[in-house]
Amino acid sequence: MDQSAWPEVAGAVAAAPYPVEVLPADPARASACLAALEITTRSWLGAVVANTGGLLVDHGWLRVLGSGHGDLPDVPGESDAARGVVVVGYDVLGGQFVWSPPQPGARPTIHYFGPDDLGWLDLEQGYADWLYAVLAGSLTRFYDTLRWSGWQAEVAALAPDQGLSVWPPPFTKEGKDLSVVSRKAVSLAEAVSFYQDAARQLGS
Template identity: 50%
Template sequence: MRSLAELITDDRSAWAEIEAAVSGSPCAVEILPTDPVRAASCLQKLQVTTNSWLGSLVYLSGGLVVDEGWLRVLGSGSPEHRLPDIHTVNAGFEGAGLVVAQDIMGGEFVWRQGDTAQSPGPSGQSGQPTIHYFAPDTLGWEDVGLGYTDWLYAMLGGALDQFYRSWRWPGWQDEVADCPLDAGLHILPPLFTKEGKEIADSSRQPVPMTQLVSTLHDVADQLGT
C-alpha cells in the first residue's frame, strides 16, 4: 500500500482542471468542503494519486453537488451536508467496480471493467475501466464508454442535461434542492414500468438513498435484468 505522501502530487494535482470544469459548467455545481483528516484517510484507502481527477476530488472535496443535487459526485464526504464519503457508499455495493456518483432517482455511476471487478486505473486508455450506469428506468447496466475523467468532464460540460432530459418535470429544481443529499426520490409508479414513464404525473417522495438503491437492485435481481 502506498503512503499518503506518495499519493499526494501537489505539482501535478488535477484539482485546477476540476475547478476550471466546475467554473465553466452550465449547471449549478457546488464543491463541498471536507475535513483534512477524513480526506487523507479516504485517499489512502482509495490508493489513487491526486494527479488523477478521482484522487484529487476525493482528497480536496467532500464531493460535487450538481444541478441542485440531481447528481452527487462522491468525494471524501460532508456530514454537515449529509453526503456520505465514497467508501461508505461502496461498503453497501455488492457489484463489481467502484461507485463514483449517484443521482436523485437512485441511479449509480460505477467505474468498472466489463463484468468483472478491476482496480481503478487512468481513463482514456484502451482496456481500462469505464463508467457504467445502473439505470432506474430499465434496471440494467449501460456502459457509458468513458473513463472517470472524461465522464465527469462531459457531465459538468452539459451532458448531464441531455442524459436526464426525459426525466425532468416542471418545477424539478425546487423539489430536487429540497431533497437531502443522503436521500433520493422514490417514484410511484416506478420508472421501469410503463405507467411510470410520465414522471410529472407520478408520486415522488424522498427516502434514504441506501433504501432506494437497495430496492432498485433487489427488483433488478428478481426480474433478472
C-alpha cells in the same frame, strides 16, 4: 510533489452551465479515503476525493461522491475494491455510476445503472472524461426523459443524502411520465436499494 488535478476540476466546476455545489472535505477523512483507494490527487478521482466531500451537480440531481459529507457516503465506503468496482455517484432517483472494467484486465470505464430500465450501461468513458462531460452539461440530455416541470426546485430542496422515491417506478409502463407519479423524499440509500432489489427480483 505530485501535481494535483484539482485546478482542472475546479475550472470545469466554475464553467458548468448549471449549478454545482462543492461540499467541503474533512482533511483527515480525505487522506484516509485516498489511502484506501491507493490513488493520488494527480487523477481527477483523487482530486475530487481530496478536495471535496462530494459535488452536487445540476441542482443536486447528481451527487458525485468525494470523501463524504455528513451522511453522504465517501467513495471507498460505497465501493468493492475486491471486485474492482468503484462507486462514484448517485442520481436523485436512485441511479448509480460505477467505475469498473467492462471485463477482467480491461481499462475501467464508467457504467450507469438506471431506474428506468434496471440495467447497466457502459458509457465507455474513463472517470475524468465522464466527470468533464457531466460538468460541461451532459446531464441535460442524459436525463431528458426522466425529468418533469419544476424538478429543479423539488430536487434542490433535498439534503445531499436524500433522494426521491417515485411510484409507480420509472421501469413500469405507468411510471414513464414522472410528472404524474407520486414523488416523496427518502434516504438516498433507500432509493438506490429499491432499484437494486427490483433488478434482482426481476432478473435484470
